[in-house]
Amino acid sequence: LDQERIDSFRELFLDIHPYEQSQFFLTVAEDIRMLVYTYLSPSEMAEIFQNFDIEEQEEYISEMEPTYAAKMLAEMYADDAVDVLNELNPEQIASYLTIMDDDAADEIKELLHYEEKTAGSIMTTEFVSIRAHQTVKRAMQILRQEAPEAETIYYIFVLDQQKRLVGVISLRDLIIAEEDTLIEDIMNERVVSVSVGEDQEEAARIMRDYDFLALPVLDFQNHLLGIITHDDIVDVIEEEASEDYSKLAAISDDGTLDRNPFSSARKRLPWLIILLFLGMLTASLIGQFEATLDKVALLAVFIPLIAGMAGNTGTQALAVVVRGIATGDYEENSKWALIVREAGTGLITGATCGVLVTIIIFLWKGTFFLGMLVGFSLLCTLIVATLAGALVPLLMHKLNIDPAVASGPFITTINDIISILIYFGMATAFMSHLV
Amino acid sequence: LDQERIDSFRELFLDIHPYEQSQFFLTVAEDIRMLVYTYLSPSEMAEIFQNFDIEEQEEYISEMEPTYAAKMLAEMYADDAVDVLNELNPEQIASYLTIMDDDAADEIKELLHYEEKTAGSIMTTEFVSIRAHQTVKRAMQILRQEAPEAETIYYIFVLDQQKRLVGVISLRDLIIAEEDTLIEDIMNERVVSVSVGEDQEEAARIMRDYDFLALPVLDFQNHLLGIITHDDIVDVIEEEASEDYSKLAAISDDGTLDRNPFSSARKRLPWLIILLFLGMLTASLIGQFEATLDKVALLAVFIPLIAGMAGNTGTQALAVVVRGIATGDYEENSKWALIVREAGTGLITGATCGVLVTIIIFLWKGTFFLGMLVGFSLLCTLIVATLAGALVPLLMHKLNIDPAVASGPFITTINDIISILIYFGMATAFMSHLV
Numbered sequence: 069l070d071q072e073r074i075d076s077f078r079e080l081f082l083d084i085h086p087y088e089q090s091q092f093f094l095t096v097a098e099d100i101r102m103l104v105y106t107y108l109s110p111s112e113m114a115e116i117f118q119n120f121d122i123e124e125q126e127e128y129i130s131e132m133e134p135t136y137a138a139k140m141l142a143e144m145y146a147d148d149a150v151d152v153l154n155e156l157n158p159e160q161i162a163s164y165l166t167i168m169d170d171d172a173a174d175e176i177k178e179l180l181h182y183e184e185k186t187a188g189s190i191m192t193t194e195f196v197s198i199r200a201h202q203t204v205k206r207a208m209q210i211l212r213q214e215a216p217e218a219e220t221i222y223y224i225f226v227l228d229q230q231k232r233l234v235g236v237i238s239l240r241d242l243i244i245a246e247e248d249t250l251i252e253d254i255m256n257e258r259v260v261s262v263s264v265g266e267d268q269e270e271a272a273r274i275m276r277d278y279d280f281l282a283l284p285v286l287d288f289q290n291h292l293l294g295i296i297t298h299d300d301i302v303d304v305i306e307e308e309a310s311e312d313y314s315k316l317a318a319i320s321d322d323g324t325l326d327r328n329p330f331s332s333a334r335k336r337l338p339w340l341i342i343l344l345f346l347g348m349l350t351a352s353l354i355g356q357f358e359a360t361l362d363k364v365a366l367l368a369v370f371i372p373l374i375a376g377m378a379g380n381t382g383t384q385a386l387a388v389v390v391r392g393i394a395t396g397d398y399e400e401n402s403k404w405a406l407i408v409r410e411a412g413t414g415l416i417t418g419a420t421c422g423v424l425v426t427i428i429i430f431l432w433k434g435t436f437f438l439g440m441l442v443g444f445s446l447l448c449t450l451i452v453a454t455l456a457g458a459l460v461p462l463l464m465h466k467l468n469i470d471p472a473v474a475s476g477p478f479i480t481t482i483n484d485i486i487s488i489l490i491y492f493g494m495a496t497a498f499m500s501h502l503v
Numbered sequence: 504l505d506q507e508r509i510d511s512f513r514e515l516f517l518d519i520h521p522y523e524q525s526q527f528f529l530t531v532a533e534d535i536r537m538l539v540y541t542y543l544s545p546s547e548m549a550e551i552f553q554n555f556d557i558e559e560q561e562e563y564i565s566e567m568e569p570t571y572a573a574k575m576l577a578e579m580y581a582d583d584a585v586d587v588l589n590e591l592n593p594e595q596i597a598s599y600l601t602i603m604d605d606d607a608a609d610e611i612k613e614l615l616h617y618e619e620k621t622a623g624s625i626m627t628t629e630f631v632s633i634r635a636h637q638t639v640k641r642a643m644q645i646l647r648q649e650a651p652e653a654e655t656i657y658y659i660f661v662l663d664q665q666k667r668l669v670g671v672i673s674l675r676d677l678i679i680a681e682e683d684t685l686i687e688d689i690m691n692e693r694v695v696s697v698s699v700g701e702d703q704e705e706a707a708r709i710m711r712d713y714d715f716l717a718l719p720v721l722d723f724q725n726h727l728l729g730i731i732t733h734d735d736i737v738d739v740i741e742e743e744a745s746e747d748y749s750k751l752a753a754i755s756d757d758g759t760l761d762r763n764p765f766s767s768a769r770k771r772l773p774w775l776i777i778l779l780f781l782g783m784l785t786a787s788l789i790g791q792f793e794a795t796l797d798k799v800a801l802l803a804v805f806i807p808l809i810a811g812m813a814g815n816t817g818t819q820a821l822a823v824v825v826r827g828i829a830t831g832d833y834e835e836n837s838k839w840a841l842i843v844r845e846a847g848t849g850l851i852t853g854a855t856c857g858v859l860v861t862i863i864i865f866l867w868k869g870t871f872f873l874g875m876l877v878g879f880s881l882l883c884t885l886i887v888a889t890l891a892g893a894l895v896p897l898l899m900h901k902l903n904i905d906p907a908v909a910s911g912p913f914i915t916t917i918n919d920i921i922s923i924l925i926y927f928g929m930a931t932a933f934m935s936h937l938v
Contacts, residue, residue, distance in 0.1 A: 084693065087713045118687070169705045208678070215679050222674070239657070239674060243643070244650050258519065276741075277554070279715065279734040298733050302740060306711075309744030310826060315913065317822030318749055318815060336819050337852055342854050343815050347808035348863055350782025354804045361803050367797040369789045370805035372784035372919050374808045378780050379814070380753060380912040384771045387752030390823045391745060412764025417772055421779050428783055476752065476911055477815040484807050488626055 075108050090119035098131065105132055110139035116146045125152045138164045142172035145219050147192040147300065150179040179294075187271045188264040190304065191285040191294030194219045197227045200234060200252035204245045211239070220297050223282045226255050233259055233284055233292040239346050261286050271296050298337040312394055316387060318343070318475035339477065346481040350375075350488060355491040362500060366433075367495055368401055370442050372423075373487065377446060378453040378487035379480030381417060385410055385457030386479045403462060407455070414454030422447035431444065437501050445494055449487040456483055509542050517547065527555035533566065540567055547576035553583045560587045573599045577607035580654050581626040582735065585614040588835035612731075622706045623699040625739065626720040626729030629654045632662050635669060635687035639680045646674070655732050658717045661690050668694055668719055668727040696721050699728055706731050707739040747829055751822060753778070753910035774912065781916040785810075785923060792927040795934060801868075802930055805877050806923065808860075812881060813888040813922035814915030816852060820845055820892030821914045828900050838897060842890070849889030872936050880926040887925070888918040 070141040073487070081089060093104065093116060105113065117125065117140060129137050129152065141149045141164055153161050153176065162181070165173045175193050182188030195213045198207045206428030207224060215221050224242065226235035235255035245254050261284040262271045275283050275298065283296045354371070360365060389406070430436050457479050462471070516524060528539065542549065552560060564572050564587060576584045576599055588596050588611065590814035596615070600608045610628050616675060617623030631649045633642045642659060650656050659677065661670035666827060680689050696719040697706045710718050710733065718731045753774040765822060789796070789806070824841065861878030865871050892914050899905070 085695065085713060091863075118836070162687055187524060189645060215675055220676070222815050239678075240650055242856050243656070243674075244647055260520065276734075276737050278520060281733070298716070299711075302711050302737065305737065305740055306744070309741070309748070312753065313744070313826060314822060315819045316748065319819050329844050329851055332823070332844060332848045333851040333855075336816070336848065337855060338821075340812065340815060340852055341859070344808075344812060347811050348860075350807045350811070351804045352867075354807070354921060355801075358800060358804070361800040365793055365800055365803070366790075368796050368806065369786045369793070369799070371803065372785045372789070372807050372923065373779075373811045376782050376810070376814075376912075376916060376919055377775065377779060379811075380775060381771070381917065383752045383912060384754050384774070386755060387749060388767070391748060413767045413771065416764055416768040417775055420768075420772060421775055424779060425783075432787075457938055477818060478809075480814065480915075481811060484811055488807065493820070 073386060077107055081108075086115040087119050089116045094120075094124070101128065101131060111135055111143040114140045114143035115153075116148035118144060122151065123154055124213060125128050129156075135167055138167035143167045143177070144180055145192050145194055146175045147219075147294075148192060149176055150189070153180065154184070182264065185268050186264065187262045187283075187285045187296060188267060188293070190268050190271070190300045191264075191296050192219045192293045193223055194290075195223075195282070195284075195295045196221055197225045197292065198251060200226050200228065200250075200255065202251050203247065204251065204254070205247040206244055207237075207242060207249075207251055211242075220282050220295070223295070224279075225284055225292055225295070226251055227292060229364055231292060233261065233286060235259060236284070245309070253334075259284060263288065264295075266306050269308055272301045272308070275301045276305070276325045308394070310445045314320075314385075314391065315470075316390070316476045318477040325373050329346070339475070343477055343481055346485070350484050351480070353485060353488055354492065357496060360492060360496045363499065364495070367492070371491070374442065374445055374487045374491050375484040377421065378449045378483035380478040381414065381450050382453040382457035382483040383476040385413070385454045386461055386476060389458045389461045389492040393461065406462070407458060410454050410458040411451065417454070418447040418450030421450060437498075441494055441498060442491075445491040449483075452486050452490070453483040456486065505640075510859075512542055516543075521550040522554050524551045529555075529559070536563065536566060540571060545571055546578040548905055549575045549578035553579060557586065557590055561590050564591075569598060570602055573602035576611070577603045580627050580629055581607075581610045581614055582625060582654075582729075584611055585624070588615065589619070611647075617699065620703050621699065622697045622701040622703060622718075622720045622731060623728070625703050625706070625735045626699075627654045628729045630658075630660055630717070630719075630727070630730045632660045632727065633686060635661050635663065635685075635690065637686050638682065639684045639686065639689075640678055640682040642672075642677060642686055646677075649675040653665045655717050655730070658715075658726055658730070660719055660730070661686055662727060666727060668696065668721060669700050670694060671719070671754055694719060697731075698723065704743055705737050707736045707743070710736045711740070735853035743829070747825065750905075751818075751825070751911045753912040758790055774910070778916055781920075785916070785919050788920060788923055789927065792931060795927060795931045798934065799930070801873070802927075806926070809877065809880055809884055809926050810919040812856065813884045813918035816849065816885050817888040817892035817914040817918040818911040820848070820889045821896055821911065824893045824896045828896065841897070842893060845889050845893040846886065851884040852889070853885030856885060872933075876929055876933065877926075880922070880929055883925050884918075884922040887921050891921065 081092075084092075093101065108116075112272075113136075117128070120128065132140070141152065144152075153164065156164075165177065168176075179188070179191070179193065192216055196211055196218045198210055202210075211221055211224065222239045224237050224239065225233060226237065228234050235257045236259045237251060237253070237255045241254060260274060260280070262274065262277060263286050264287055265292055271283055271285075274280070275296065281298045284292055285294045285296060287293055319335050389410075392406075422443040424443075426436075426439040429439035429442055433439070460479060460482070516527075519527075528536065543551075548571075552563070555563065567575070576587065579587075588599065591599075596866075598614065603611075614623070614626075614628065617626075629652055631646055631653045633645055637645075646656055646659065657674045659672050659674065660668060661672065661726075670687070670692045671694045672686060672690045676689060694708060695713060696716070697709065699720050699722055704720055706720075709715070710731065716733045719727055720729045720731060722728055754770050824845075827841075857878040859878075860881055861874040864877055866876035868874070892922050895914060895917070
């Protein structure tokens with residue numbers, strides 16, 4: 069009876085796509101998951117497992133029997149297995165590698181060495197390779213043998229005796245070719261590749277620009293170590309975009325979803341405390357102008373307006389420049405053009421908003437001079453704030469710091485300070501006209 | 504002599520990857536480009552042309568002879584040709600379609616109908632299809648014939664007599680199978696597909712989740728209209744991420760690079776003017792408290808600190824929630840958990856910053872009461888601002904408005920107003936302790 073239940077479950081379950089299997093798996097409780105582990109073989113589980121987020125993988129692997137887990141890791145694509153192992157502590161890694169068969173363990177050990185966020189860390193070693201002097205017919209035979217193991221069979225890599233990469237051929241070209249053609253006659257010898265220590269973002273950019281499904285990863289002697297496949301690249305692009313986005317809002321994003329207020333507070337507080345101290349600096353700056361404020365309390369009314377507008381334009385300029393650097397739209401030589409453009413943008417937006425605010429204050433308070441003061445401060449502030457928003461990330465890029473670190477709130481606070489200096493500086497200078 | 508120059512150029516140029524050809528093409532002046540158009544056939548040019556940004560495509564196509572341009576458009580993948588034509592005015596589109604041969608024109612006309620940002624607008628019609636009763640051998644023959652035209656040959660779609668999609672088979676499975684196997688015995692009948700009017704983001708999400716290289720697009724009667732390929736998806740993901748990013752910074756991003764301050768001011772000014780009016784609202788609110796300010800001018804000193812911190816926490820909460828909605832991490836039923844988490848986060852960050860600011864002001868000004876007032880205002884402000892940052896995008900999502908529209912500067916200005924009401928409300932209430 070029990071075997072019957074298992075069989076009917078397997079029949080239904082294994083018929084759907086692994087992604088859908090994983091979605092089902094996510095909805096069931098621990099006791100059902102424990103049953104699924106006994107119903108499915110490690111290699112069937114491996115297919116499902118690759119679809120989980122890293123936190124889910126961590127949780128589920130700890131539920132499994134160690135031998136089952138080790139077998140499943142061995143069945144996964146090596147790059148995905150390494151991603152999981154990287155989340156565990158060294159003793160756990162060692163114990164799984166010991167249980168695993170030697171071939172799989174060796175492959176994984178090799179990949180574990182590569183630094184995070186490099187081409188090496190996202191590549192897989194399951195690729196198909198052939199020799200240049202083989203025929204198309206022989207290549208197709210090799211392909212058929214290796215298809216079940218390889219992560220992609222749509223590019224075949226051509227190696228020489230020393231396992232150096234000498235060419236590449238797509239399955240598309242292979243299929244069109246005559247059976248007795250030699251690979252060397254039809255292979256593409258201009259292979260685009262990355263070195264193993266290259267940034268994963270750079271690898272993603274090449275694959276996107278060239279529309280590649282796979283990119284070979286070489287060591288410094290041109291030995292083919294592995295390939296990066298299209299699915300890894302989508303993940304990299306999403307990860308990097310999400311990182312830039314979080315930094316603009318001043319959150320430390322480690323890619324995990326927060327389930328409680330403590331973990332999310334931990335990500336936000338460091339930024340908030342820095343910003344609090346910068347805010348105290350702003351406060352002490354205004355404190356310098358207390359005499360001015362005592363005479364014309366009305367001045368205080370426009371502090372948030374001016375500081376706020378400075379923050380807004382700064383954030384806009386910052387976002388445009390950070391995004392431009394990230395997508396590679398800005399070259400070193402267009403730096404000056406960019407600065408001129410931002411200064412111009414600051415002038416146009418500043419003049420428009422300045423005139424507008426002068427008119428509004430005149431209509432509201434009936435005093436032309438106060439309107440002029442606020443309007444002219446706004447003009448100066450917007451020019452300086454826009455430039456600051458553009459220059460800070462450019463400078464960081466120059467110093468090889470990730471420009472996205474200059475977050476929106478950071479630039480906003482800097483621009484608060486600048487705007488208050490301009491506003492109160494002018495108010496103090498023209499005090500005689502105000503009282 | 505001239506022919507010799509052409510030949511040697513062609514030999515060198517056509518040997519490199521189309522992406523590299525396009526990069527070379529981008530660096531040369533107009534007169535050289537005009538030469539290249541005469542040296543290369545329309546179909547050779549088509550390969551290069553697909554790598555350009557949309558603005559570059561617009562510029563270059565206007566330089567070409569209309570017949571050359573029309574032939575090139577006909578040689579491009581239909582989805583890419585449609586992207587170009589969508590940028591031109593109706594007369595230009597009509598003139599190119601008239602010159603083109605009828606088959607190509609019909610294909611393009613069909614695609615031109617689909618709305619922007621739908622699955623239909625990014626699909627291509629160049630796919631390989633077979634019938635269920637054919638053998639693997641016959642399928643491979645069809646594949647070889649169609650390989651030069653098709654955008655991908657790695658998935659083959661199985662249609663019935665009415666051209667309805669009944670199955671799919673990957674080239675991988677085809678290669679492993681025996682030659683005389685029937686397609687219907689090995690095809691996958693559970694095909695994941697999208698309907699033609701589906702949002703392109705949804706199509707991208709499915710392809711990412713399932714790790715597909717191609718996704719079939721169906722009409723409401725299950726007829727196969729086209730396929731979406733992996734390269735389109737990378738573009739969609741980048742485009743959407745860049746859109747969310749720009750909105751967080753309150754810029755209208757149309758995906759084009761600004762070359763002059765006028766075009767960039769045009770994208771930023773609408774937002775700035777809205778924010779300016781919201782800022783005037785803040786100013787008039789503070790104006791209500793002029794009597795309070797007149798008595799204790801020192802209060803003004805901490806306005807930017809409190810308003811700034813409210814803006815910062817609001818932006819953080821906003822970014823987390825918008826990102827969560829965009830990546831599909833939040834389900835309808837986890838809404839309350841999210842709100843509770845954000846309230847908790849606001850309480851923790853507010854209490855920390857509040858205590859900190861009380862101590863700093865006590866040390867700096869020697870007055871405990873002012874420190875308490877600012878600290879307690881900060882606590883209340885951070886709770887409310889964090890909640891506002893989370894609730895506004897959730898509400899927008901509920902109302903089917905893109906939550907990313909609630910930009911950082913917008914939430915910041917809302918939180919400015921809230922924070923000032925809290926701060927001055929408390930200061931006015933406890934005025935007797937301050938003077």
